[in-house]
Amino acid sequence: MRVGAACICDKRGLAVQFFDTIFNYINDLTWGWALVPFLVVIGVFFTAASGFVQFRFFKRMFGVLWGDEDGDPSKISAREALFVSVGGRVGGGNIAGVAVAITAGGPGAVFWMWAIALVGMCSGLVEATLAQAYKRTEPNGDYRGGPAQAIIHGLGENYRWLALIYAVCLIAAFAIGFNAFQGNTVAGAEADSLGIPRYVTGIVLAAATGFIVFGGIHRIAKVSDVIIPIMAFGYIGMALVVMLINITALPAVLWDIVANALGIREAVAGGIGAAVSNGLRRGLFSNEAGLGSAPNVAATAYVRHPVSQGITQSFSVFIDTMIICSCTAFVILLGDVYQPGQEGVDGVILTQQSIVDHLGAWAQYYLTAAIFLFSFSSIIYNYYLGENALDFMTDKPSALQILRVVIIAIVFIGAVAPGATAVFNFSDPMMGILAVVNLLALMMLFPIALRLINDFRGQLAAGIKRPVFDPKKFPDLDTDPTAWPDAK
Template structure:
């Protein structure tokens, strides 16, 4: 084990340690400027997917709203509760500002990668769509890059489907044991059974479950935070000042000052919203939309929900309370969030947070499973392979819940995600000119007065697209 730990630590240092985060930030800024700040131009349209005014409907397909909620369920997880607390403890209140900043930049990266996933999606025999970075690499860059797509797919399975699902099971079981005294084996059994029910139902069951769980989860958590903010409304201006003052070094809350705030804010923000990491595009490609950019806008909104809304809720809960003391040694992670809630509204809040963690984690398990399934479908269509993957996922969730020490075996998750992100970013750089063409097509249709732009594959004959994935294309040209 020591030998493998050395290798994984080395890979982690080479990716997350010093290279990957600046790469993600610089590339996100470049995408934002080169696209003309597209995430801000289309910001108003993002809310259309919630109201249904900007959504295309087909009862046999995954809708844009369902794809949004599945991806939100994946992005929103332990990082929104424990990760924000860690960022504040290590980087001070200023880390929150830099989490906001990277989210606003990441919204563009999310839009670009989701647009490309939609552009190169394929229609399956059952009528569903599959896509994502692996297929974008093959159809966008060519068969010579198949090896790169396989590296991506293997890392996606190892990091999300296996490693992160073990941690999700561990998080839920730990919270249930600490707050309710429920033994880990019972939590693990319930999680495993629920996971089995979902993963054997396919993407439609995942989407339907997410359509119910995610609104309850998000609105419930946001509602609790708003209650706490209202109870402490007089302290809000001071908290906002602390965030900005610490972010720019006017007030040093922890050792490292502004540097610590930037480092922790960027790192935790990227880990939380996953923009540019190549995970969410796998879900984005399943949606039925009339134009690739429509789902790109939706996935950009997913980043906004994750960080600007839900991460901010956790930050205000912590910073408006008395449990957190800048620079002091004490509680950290989920315990800090939990104790802060109890400090605000009473002991019942720990049970509320346990339920929230359960919903957050279960939504992530569904999401992580689908990422693994989609990656596997790129490499094989063997039914037995999918059956084995499902059994492994159910077992991994149970193992992570009942044996907290066993999660150390899955320490390869972070370095695997680091490699995954590097591969995805390389592909995004090479495919970005194509993404700009598709964005410009969307813009030009809007400028011509078309309220819901329609993608026509025939207008892009040089691109390896699947015409059957775009049934709304003009019939005269789609048939040519």
């Protein structure tokens, strides 16, 4: 019996090793050398070809906070869609990822995170605009769309296979893989700082997830509309206190960021190369611009013109990287915990120790609460991405119920079994394939996005303060007229 059991274990080990090799190979083909430069080049091209649209419409971005696009109260508002997407973009990468980027690339990595965010704002605008243009009205009156629908209705049925690849990767990467990691992150933080057993955190997190996901997109939007402002403003407020305490050191930190980014001063081995690579990669992982995830949420919003939600999602990228990630960077760089060139430092620990260094021991409990909110908002966001992908693949109600149960179980497993998340190492390569598919579709559909942007600009130039999309002006596009009730 012992020999038989050993053989079974060996076979399982070989199977895990085989799939791990495959996923690492896919990861190397995508994130390893091609995808990051591709995302940067496409973002720069979109920015130049659109006439720097993200900067031209920058002032309009803030209008969503005051309800400029509010309309039918039964629909998901532009602001609710903004907060859901911010909740998804803002996660562990804003706390741990920034610390990892600084440790590996020095302070200069922050500069390149900012640079990729300014470029990514345009990619986010383009992909959200297309998702809005091709959204469909559901029987219950809600809107649904995203890159999969944009591929089918924008490129044609011949590309359904591409949309299916996208949908499968979206479920695998976000709904399953990343939710396991989020559950693991929360449980680990709660256990380390508060001594709460992992299974207790797992039960609470799974129960909260179940309550939200069984309520559908409306409950997700309502919850996000409450917890995201609390999460964001609380974290920003803490960082502002740290900056005020260290106001005299702030100019020197800003100079370090610029000097290390441009190679004037070398902080880590690898110099400017390490700063660029780590800053770009962590920035893209954090704000997800061009990766094809946020457009699924963008398509749910009621707006008068597709570009309006594109501007809103561009603002989401700005909030994620230029504000939240910057808060973490300043907390770390203004403290004494971070030492240039240090290796083997866990990202969350570096951020936590830096906050404690500035504000005292109580601050670690504050960060634990922030991690919980950051991760929970990401979980419900990731779930909706999976729901939207599944809806594209099948219209069977039972499939949706199964997905919800699976997500709740995945969150619990990720929380209670620290080593179990190694099984979900397919997330990064799946997201790599997802991004490649999305970028290919964006390149082919960019002329349509540019037409929509020019239509929006034309209406503004004609004195129309709130442009309206009229499907009859674009008869060649496979749009859903019922999704645009404001059209004449």
